[in-house]
Amino acid sequence: MTTQGNRLEGKVAIVTGAGATGSGDFVGIGQAISLLFTRQGAKVLLVDRDEKNAEITLAQIKEEGGDATVFVGDVTNIDSCQEMSEAAVKTYGKLNVLINNVGISGPGSVTDVEEEFWDTVIDVNLKSVMLTSKFAIPEMIKDGGGSIVNLSSIVGLRAGGGRPSHAYAASKGGILGLSNSMAVHYGRDNIRVNCIAPGHVNSPMVARHSSDEMMDLRRRAGPLGFDGTPWDVAYAILFLASDEARWISGVTLPVDAGLLAATPLAMFPHLKDPE
Amino acid sequence: MSTLGTRLEGKVAIVTGASGIRSDDLWGIGEAIAILFAREGASVFLVGRNRDKAEASLARIQEEGGEASFFPADVSDNDACQRMVAAAVKTYGKLDIVVNSVANAPDHPTSVVDVDEALWDSIIEVSLKTVMLTSKHAIPEMINAGGGSIINISSIQGVQAGFRASHPYSAAKGGMMALSKSMAVHYGRDNIRTNCLVVGQVHTPHVAVVIPDEARQMRRRAGPLGTEGDAWDVAWAAVFLASDEARWISGVDLPIDAGLLVTTPLAMYPYLKDPE
Numbered sequence: 001m002t003t004q005g006n007r008l009e010g011k012v013a014i015v016t017g018a019g020a021t022g023s024g025d026f027v028g029i030g031q032a033i034s035l036l037f038t039r040q041g042a043k044v045l046l047v048d049r050d051e052k053n054a055e056i057t058l059a060q061i062k063e064e065g066g067d068a069t070v071f072v073g074d075v076t077n078i079d080s081c082q083e084m085s086e087a088a089v090k091t092y093g094k095l096n097v098l099i100n101n102v103g104i105s106g107p108g109s110v111t112d113v114e115e116e117f118w119d120t121v122i123d124v125n126l127k128s129v130m131l132t133s134k135f136a137i138p139e140m141i142k143d144g145g146g147s148i149v150n151l152s153s154i155v156g157l158r159a160g161g162g163r164p165s166h167a168y169a170a171s172k173g174g175i176l177g178l179s180n181s182m183a184v185h186y187g188r189d190n191i192r193v194n195c196i197a198p199g200h201v202n203s204p205m206v207a208r209h210s211s212d213e214m215m216d217l218r219r220r221a222g223p224l225g226f227d228g229t230p231w232d233v234a235y236a237i238l239f240l241a242s243d244e245a246r247w248i249s250g251v252t253l254p255v256d257a258g259l260l261a262a263t264p265l266a267m268f269p270h271l272k273d274p275e
Numbered sequence: 276m277s278t279l280g281t282r283l284e285g286k287v288a289i290v291t292g293a294s295g296i297r298s299d300d301l302w303g304i305g306e307a308i309a310i311l312f313a314r315e316g317a318s319v320f321l322v323g324r325n326r327d328k329a330e331a332s333l334a335r336i337q338e339e340g341g342e343a344s345f346f347p348a349d350v351s352d353n354d355a356c357q358r359m360v361a362a363a364v365k366t367y368g369k370l371d372i373v374v375n376s377v378a379n380a381p382d383h384p385t386s387v388v389d390v391d392e393a394l395w396d397s398i399i400e401v402s403l404k405t406v407m408l409t410s411k412h413a414i415p416e417m418i419n420a421g422g423g424s425i426i427n428i429s430s431i432q433g434v435q436a437g438f439r440a441s442h443p444y445s446a447a448k449g450g451m452m453a454l455s456k457s458m459a460v461h462y463g464r465d466n467i468r469t470n471c472l473v474v475g476q477v478h479t480p481h482v483a484v485v486i487p488d489e490a491r492q493m494r495r496r497a498g499p500l501g502t503e504g505d506a507w508d509v510a511w512a513a514v515f516l517a518s519d520e521a522r523w524i525s526g527v528d529l530p531i532d533a534g535l536l537v538t539t540p541l542a543m544y545p546y547l548k549d550p551e
Binding site for chain 2: 180181183184185187188190192199222223224225226228229232235236238239244245246247248249250251253254255256257258259260261262266267270
């Protein structure tokens with residue numbers, strides 16, 4: 001897992017939500033992205049609200065010999081987002097890659113969601129993409145282009161299982177629409193904008209909020225039938241961030257064990273009985 | 276360039292359509308995939324109808340220290356597909372990856388009204404039925420090896436209408452994406468991953484022979500990035516999907532199109548109306 005490569009050699013990246021959410025090898029998505037990026041030669045600004053968690057990720061990276069810096073900031077705050085881009089450029093000289101990984105969720109359908117909670121979810125998940133991009137894109141253009149990868153979700157495309165979270169669905173669907181338009185309107189500036197749509201990934205954040213039974217159902221609902229990890233998401237982001245994907249923009253890449261290709265009845269036999 | 280990578284180390288891959296036409300330094304999609312696969316450590320079985328046309332890729336792979344063999348086959352023939360899979364397994368001991376990269380398209384505008392029935396059948400056979408035929412024999416061998424990755428080379432024309440009508444091609448490519456999703460779901464528990472690469476207006480040898488320079492520039496300008504894609508852009512995406520890095524990705528259609536599929540005609544009109 002600690003193989004060094006050069007797929008992001010010479011690149012400077014911002015990863016939001018980069019702080020540790022898990023423990024030991026059970027890392028969160030932002031943590032996995034940051035570790036993988038530095039292993040492949042990128043210099044990474046680790047953005048998180050929680051300094052302690054960001055320091056844990058930094059310590060892991062330093063132990064492996066990678067190069068990263070912690071930036072404590074709030075992606076819902078415009079000044080913080082400006083300072084974040086400035087910090088990346090000041091520390092590492094330029095900015096090439098932006099990963100918008102921050103996200104929150106919580107139950108609530110449109111009929112019962114509190115307006116204030118709705119606003120918070122939209123701010124954190126969707127508005128943050130605008131705010132970080134607002135300051136990152138001009139810096140990327142100065143260096144000849146860049147790659148933005150936004151973390152959407154299968155719930156941005158289809159209704160998920162369990163209790164509804166309509167604010168989450170709206171925010172993740174909004175990310176797709178925004179990303180597609182950004183991809184087209186900054187295309188000539190060589191800014192690539194893509195989305196990942198993670199499926200039922202077994203991440204520390206999900207594991208904390210789900211019963212064992214739900215975790216098992218999430219695994220079984222996917223055609224491949226085994227658990228996905230934050231590393232699976234991180235490898236897809238690594239590909240899109242690298243020059244290997246220099247002609248890929250405006251795509252939504254599911255990382256979901258085939259879930260989006262299946263109808264409910266197709267997976268019913270695998271869900272009704274334990275396997 | 277001569278140091279081999281490890282992203283496909285220990286894997287055995289069949290790449291069909293790996294003996295297309297070449298011109299100058301322009302490589303075809305099948306050739307580029309075969310070369311990158313070998314460079315990443317896979318043993319590659321290049322399949323095509325004509326060995327002569329595969330010599331350049333084979334030589335390149337050998338030069339770089341990679342492992343590859345050629346197998347002559349027409350993948351629209353069921354027996355040939357069976358022999359192809361058996362030969363790959365005999366040569367390299369197993370089968371992990373199949374890339375379906377053969378296709379044919381009409382060389383003139385072809386709508387449902389004016390298409391000749393025989394031409395329609397030939398395009399569906401070569402561009403769609405071949406996926407079924409190669410998979411029919413490859414999947415059982417992949418299951419023997421504990422799973423596998425099938426990559427089908429589709430086209431943006433399977434999603435949206437292109438500049439001129441090519442209705443049998445659109446039908447074949449759309450069919451390919453639907454077939455891939457069903458295969459992804461129904462062989463998922465066997466750890467067979469099936470994905471499509473949705474190729475945009477890349478410049479390849481096939482395109483170069485039929486397209487005048489002005490059209491080449493229009494194809495480039497129609498994409499938001501405004502740069503020209505080539506076979507290597509497709510091949511890198513194939514490396515990713517073939518590798519274990521994508522072990523949890525199946526049933527997806529991944530566009531390689533400079534952003535074309537998220538545009539509307541009016542969004543790109545300013546870039547198309549005047550030369551840039």
